[in-house]
Amino acid sequence: MVRPSPPLLDITRIYAEPAAAQSPRGQEIIARWPAAEVVPVASHWQIPEVHGDERNVARWVRIKTEALILGEKKSIATRLNGRSADFIAPSLSNGCAMACAYCYVPRRKGYSNPVTVFTNVDKIAAHLARHVHKQGPKTEPNQCDPEAWVYDIGENSDCSVDALISENVRDICDLxxxxxxxxxxxxxxxxxxxxxxxxxxxxxxxxxxxxxxSTAKITDIRTSPMAERIAAIDDFVEAGYEVHLNFSPVILTPTWVEDWTELLTHLADVLSPQTKQQLAAEVIFLTHNEQLHEVNLGWHPKAEELLWTPQIQEPKVSQNGAVNVRYRSGFKGAQVELFTELVARFLPQCRIRYAF
Incomplete structure (x- = not known):
């Protein structure tokens, strides 16, 4: 007998800033889990029993399943990007119910990272409408898009999961x-x-x-299986979405060339002509972090056998000042070139927007 998978969300406690709980969006969310205990908090950033306590490592997945946080976005600003999008929009939430072993967000919040929903989505939407209007038409094509300004609305979360919790994502997509x-x-x-x-x-x-x-089974915890993601691509194109691929992170396992060749060949076989006609991808090689490495050893050490490989990694200071580790620069450059060659050979219809 196959046991059913545990639910991604089974909310029993909702930690809420007072204004967030009283807002229309906050009330809608609370009504979705009427049996959940609502716990007032002064700040969505400061909840010791949820994040910031290393003792929570053992309860990592349980906290993600059972805890939800409601807050108000205090700083509403759009930032320039130029890689995944022209601009990074204000976050509709942060945190995630999934538990990918390489996720960078726990480096900021620490040890557990359940979803925090920002309930003042009306202010975020108004800001975005003004920002888009101010840009006017896009007059010069770039790698983000040849015609439209692209706004990444999910930098610190997964919007598909967020849409299970509230109407925030739909409100912004409707905009x-x-x-x-x-x-x-x-x-x-x-x-x-x-x-x-x-x-x-x-x-x-x-x-x-x-x-x-084979890699995702170890590193992508609580996510949709790879076969399910691939099977959904054509359906989303048919439903009116533009669908790109995010080959990320590329993790250099001993069999990575063979594994990626198999995946790219499979995509070439199963994706529809309509999908391939609009297809593009971004390629991001793994960046890791020593603090996250130590956290992972407390709950999922098997993943670190793939992620923590000091013999081919070196320190890197990121744009935000954090000290991370990446694959050694000369070595990495050769692997990036090899990866792009694999895509060109086995999935030639897929344009690579950028790779690093």
Whole structure:
């Protein structure tokens, strides 16, 4: 007998800033889990029993399943990007119910990272509408998009999961649906087929994150299986989404060339001509972190056998000042070139927007 998978979300406690709990969006969310205990908190950033306590490592997945946080976005600003999108939009949430072993967000919040929903989405939407209007039409094509300004709306979360919790993501996608000069974009590791009913009119780009299934089984915890993600791609294209691929992170396992060759060949075999015609991808090699490495040893050491390989890694100071580790520069450059050659050979219809 096959046991059913445990639910991604089984909310029993909702930690809420008072204004967030009293807001219309906060009330909608609380009503979705009427049996959950609502716990007032002064700040969504300071909840010791949820994050910031290393003793929570042993309860990592349980906290992600059972805890939800409601707060208000205090700093509403759009930032320049130029890689995954032209701009990074204000976050609709942060944190995630999934538990990928390489996720960078726990480096900031520490030890557990359940979803925090920002309930003042009306202010975020108004800010974005003003920002898009100020840009005017896009007059010069770039690697983000030849015609539209692209706004990443899910930098610190997975919007497909967020859409299980509230209408925030749909509200923002509906905003871009009626915006001819811009489009929303987000990467996802979760297949939420409710999104197929949204009729986005091509104004939302979903980037399905893909990697070899054998690696994902170890590193992509609580995500949709790779086969399910791949099977959803054509359906989302048919439903009116622009669908790109996010080959990320590329983890250099002993069999990575063979594994990626198999995946790319499979994609070439199963994706429809319509999907291939609009297909593009971004390629991001693994960046890791010593603190996250230590955290992972407390709950999922098997993943670190793939992620922590000091013999081919070196320190890197990121743009935000954090000290991380990446594959050694000369070595990495050769592997990036090899990866792009694999894509060109086995999935030639897929344009690579950028790779690093």
């Amino acid at each position: 871009f649906r009626m915006t001819p000069t811009a489009k929303a974009s987000f990467a996802t590791k979760y297949v939420n087929r409710d999104l197929l009913e949204w009729d986005p009119l091509g104004r939302t780009r979903i980037r399905f994150s893909l990697m070899p299934a």
